[in-house]
Amino acid sequence: MTALTKKIRKPNWKASMLILLLCLLALLAAYTFLFLKHDADAVDLNSQLMPMSFDHPFGTDHLGRDVLTRILLGAQLTVGYAFMALLAAIAIGLPIGLIAGYKGGRLERILMRIADTFLAFPDTIVAIVLSGLLGPGIENLLLAIVFVKWVNYARLVRSTVVSERQKEYISMAKINGLGDGQIIRKHLFPHIIGNVLVLASLDLGKIILLISSLSYIGLGAQPPAPEWGAMLNDARPYFQSMPALMIYPGLAIVTVVLISNVLGDYLRDKFDVKKEVQS
Structure with a gap:
């Protein structure tokens, strides 16, 4: 058996785990929105803090709202906000890195000194300070995250x-008459994209944790938005009487972060990117 055949037949547990988790999430979402059809914001004080049932698989919260529906809709907010912040950070950082690396000289030194200034402080601390200065709200939180992540x-x-x-x-490309734009597009960008994808997949989990943690302390999404961090904060007074209200959003955060990290490892192996990308 050749080395190539062994490589093809060798099972990839990371890809299999990703597919399994995504299929389970898809089935859960289909069951909720096709069969249960609850309104995530509908208040029903007669159904407060109900335990698990067929109509409410994860029970209801202190306002009688279906927890499963809110968690699945919260994925749109938490993961969607994280993607928005991630894309904005890449859109800012990628061209700055390209210009600094390709042009060099004084421009590179100026841009990198600016980047070093941002790196002098931990991301979380800077995001908390900026969110506190700008005021509570998901828009200000996303702005703070982009501000610290583009570096x-x-x-x-x-x-x-x-x-x-x-x-x-x-050098040969320049001798053959290719312009800077063609060199960047044809020769440099293919080397950049793999590294950026790996870092982005690993960063996605970190941003989700940052959004959820700051929403938990009141600096991110505000009630009644079904954001996972805000849901954790809402469920805090009921932890002793109904701990599941905090366990379910916590498990949702852990699951998505796990998917993000496994995806990052898979892409790192696929693109053969050095492990320094994680730092």
Whole structure:
């Protein structure tokens, strides 16, 4: 049996785990929205703190709202907000890293010194301070996250471009008359995209944790939005009487972060990216 055949037949547990988790989430969402059809914001004081049942598989909260429906709709908010912040950070950091790495010189030093200034403080601390200064609200929280996350992508892209621009094929491309835009698009971007995808997949879980934790302390999404961190905060007074109200959103956060990390490991292996990307 050749090495190639062994590689093909070797099971990829990371991909299998991702597919299994996504299928389970899809089935759960289909059951909730096709058969139960609860209104996530409908208050029913006669159905407060109900235990698990066929109509309410995860029970109801202190206002009689279906917990499962709110958790699944909360995925749209928590994960959707995280994607928005992630894409904005990449949109800012990638071109800055490209310009700094490709042009070099004084421009590179200025841009990297600005990036180093942001890296002097922990991401979480800066996000908390900015959210506190801007005021509670998911828009201000997303702005604070983008403000601290773009630096990682700028530095990653810059280091990749600096490493590649010194190689002979870049010099040959310039000799053959290719412009800067063509060199970046045809030769540098394929090297950048793998590193960026790996870092983004790992960052997604961190951003979800950041959104949920700041929403939990009141700096992110505000009630009655079914955001997982806000749901944890709402359920806190009922932890002793009905701990499931906090367990379910917590498990949702853990599951999505786990998927994000497994996806990052899978992409890192697929693109053969060095482990320094995780730092």
